[in-house]
Amino acid sequence: MTYQEANSISIKDYLESLGILPVVDKLYYGMYHSPLRQDDTPSFKVDYGVNLWCDFGTGEGGSLIDLVMKQYGCNAYGAISRLEQDYYSANTFSFQGKNIPEKNPAREERKRPASPVEIRSIQPLQHPALTNYLKSRGIAPEVAADHVQEMYYRVNGKPLFALAFKNDAGGYELRNPGYKGCTSPKDITRIQFAGKKNDACFVFEGFMDFLSAATLGIVGNGDSLVLNSVSNVEKAMKHLDGYGRIDCYLDRDEAGRRTLETLKERYGERVYDRSALYDGCKDLNEYLQLATKKEQ
Numbered sequence: 001m002t003y004q005e006a007n008s009i010s011i012k013d014y015l016e017s018l019g020i021l022p023v024v025d026k027l028y029y030g031m032y033h034s035p036l037r038q039d040d041t042p043s044f045k046v047d048y049g050v051n052l053w054c055d056f057g058t059g060e061g062g063s064l065i066d067l068v069m070k071q072y073g074c075n076a077y078g079a080i081s082r083l084e085q086d087y088y089s090a091n092t093f094s095f096q097g098k099n100i101p102e103k104n105p106a107r108e109e110r111k112r113p114a115s116p117v118e119i120r121s122i123q124p125l126q127h128p129a130l131t132n133y134l135k136s137r138g139i140a141p142e143v144a145a146d147h148v149q150e151m152y153y154r155v156n157g158k159p160l161f162a163l164a165f166k167n168d169a170g171g172y173e174l175r176n177p178g179y180k181g182c183t184s185p186k187d188i189t190r191i192q193f194a195g196k197k198n199d200a201c202f203v204f205e206g207f208m209d210f211l212s213a214a215t216l217g218i219v220g221n222g223d224s225l226v227l228n229s230v231s232n233v234e235k236a237m238k239h240l241d242g243y244g245r246i247d248c249y250l251d252r253d254e255a256g257r258r259t260l261e262t263l264k265e266r267y268g269e270r271v272y273d274r275s276a277l278y279d280g281c282k283d284l285n286e287y288l289q290l291a292t293k294k295e296q
Contacts, residue, residue, distance in 0.1 A: 001084040003076065007063045009083060011046050011053055014064055018155075019117050019174070019181045022046070024255055025231050031255075033180050036060075036070055041253065041282065117183050118154040122164060125150050130163055133177050137285055138292035139211045147191070147211065165189065165207040165226075173207055173228055188232050190239060191224040198223050201243040203263070205230060205251050205283070212288040213249060222247070230259045237266060246271045251283045 012030060015021070022030030023042040034044040034055050043056040054061035060070070068079035125131065127150050131141040144163075151164035151172060162176040169187035174180070189207065192198070200222035204210040210226045213219050223243075225236055230250075240246055246267055250256035252275050264271045278287030 001080055003065070003080065006065055006080045006083050007051070009064055010048075011051055011064050011067065012048060014067075014083075015046070019183050021182065021186055021229060022231065023229055034058075035067075035181075038178065039180070040286075042255070117181075119183065120152040120154060120159075122149050122151045125163070127161065130161070130176065133163070133175075134211070136177075137208065137212075138215065138288035139208070139285075140215045143214045144211050147214070148207070165228075167226075167228055175208070182228070186229065186232070188228060188236050188239070189226040191219075191226075193219075193221050193223055197242065199243060200245040200247065201225055201240060203227070203236070203240075203246060203248045203250070205256065205259070209249055209251075209284040212285040216284075216288060218249070227259070230255045233259050233262055237263075240267065244270060247274050248272065249274050249277075249284050252278070253282065256283075 012022070015032065015035065018035065020032060020035055022032050024031040028047065028049050030046045030048065031042040032044040032046065033039045033042050034057060036044075036055060037057065039057060045054045045056065047053070052061060052063060053067055064083070065076055065079045068074070068082055069076060072078065072082060074082070125141065125145045125148055130150055134141050134144050147165065149164045149166075150161055151174065152159070152161045153174075154160065160176075160179070162174040162179060165173040165175075167173065167185075167187040167189045169185040171185045171187060172183045173189075174182055191210075198221065202210075202213065202219050202222050202224045204213065204224065204226045206228065207226050210219075210224055213224075222245075225239060227233060227236060240263070246263065248260055248263065248271060250260055250273075256275070260271070260273055278284050281287040281290065
C-alpha cells in the first residue's frame with residue numbers, strides 16, 4: 001500500500017471499524033468523541049469531502065495516516081503497515097467507497113473491514129478499576145451493577161477491559177477512563193420498570209447519564225430509553241409512541257437541543273425538558289459529579 005492509497009481510505013470507515021461512530025452525522029462532515037483523549041463533548045470533526053480530521057480540543061488534525069500515527073505513537077511507515085495488515089483484506093481495499101481489486105478482478109462485492117474488537121468474555125461488574133472509575137463520576141457501583149457488565153476484549157492483539165452497556169440489537173457501549181467506543185451494531189437501549197411498559201419514559205443520550213439518574217433516584221417507577229447517540233432518535237420514536245409522558249434528560253448543547261425539538265415536533269406536550277435540573281452543567285453526569293464533590 002502506498003502513502004497515497006492509505007490516505008485515500010475513508011476516515012469515517014476507519015473509525016467505524018474501531019466501533020467509533022459520529023455523534024452528529026451530516027452530509028459532508030461528522031462530529032465524534034475524540035479517539036485520542038477523554039472527550040465528553042464531541043469535538044473531533046471529520047470532513048468527509050476532503051477526508052481530513054481536526055481535534056478542536058487540541059488544535060491538531062490531518063490525514064488518516066496522521067491520525068493512526070497519533071493513536072499508536074508510530075511513524076508514517078508504521079501507520080501504513082497497520083492499515084494494510086489490520087483493517088483491510090489482502091484482496092480488496094476500500095478507498096472512499098471505491099473497490100480496487102488486486103488478485104480477483106471479477107469480484108465486485110465490497111469487503112468491509114472486520115472490527116478489530118475481539119470480545120473475550122463478559123462478566124458481572126467487579127473490577128476495582130472500573131468501580132473506582134464509576135465512583136469518580138459520582139455513580140454508585142452497586143446501582144450500576146444492575147445495568148452494566150465488564151467486558152474483556154482485544155484490539156489488534158492488545159488485551160483491554162471496559163464497562164459494557166448492552167443495546168437492544170446486541171451491541172455494547174464501552175467505557176473506561178481512557179476509552180469511549182462501542183461494538184456493532186449500534187442501537188438504543190430500553191429499560192422497563194418491573195418488566196412491563198409504563199406510562200412514563202425517561203430519555204437519556206448516554207448510559208452514564210442514565211446511571212447518574214439511577215444513582216440520584218430520578219428514574220423511579222418509569223421506563224427508560226438510552227439513545228446511545230443522538231443519531232438514534234428516529235429509531236427511538238417507534239418505542240416512545242405509546243407513552244403518556246416523556247421526560248428528557250438530554251445534554252445542554254446544540255445536539256441535545258435539536259434532539260429535544262425533534263421529539264417535541266412528534267409528541268408535543270407529552271415531552272418535558274428536565275435539563276433545568278442541571279442548569280449550568282453540560283449534562284446530568286456533570287451535575288452529579290459536582291454534587292458529589294460538594295457533599296464530600
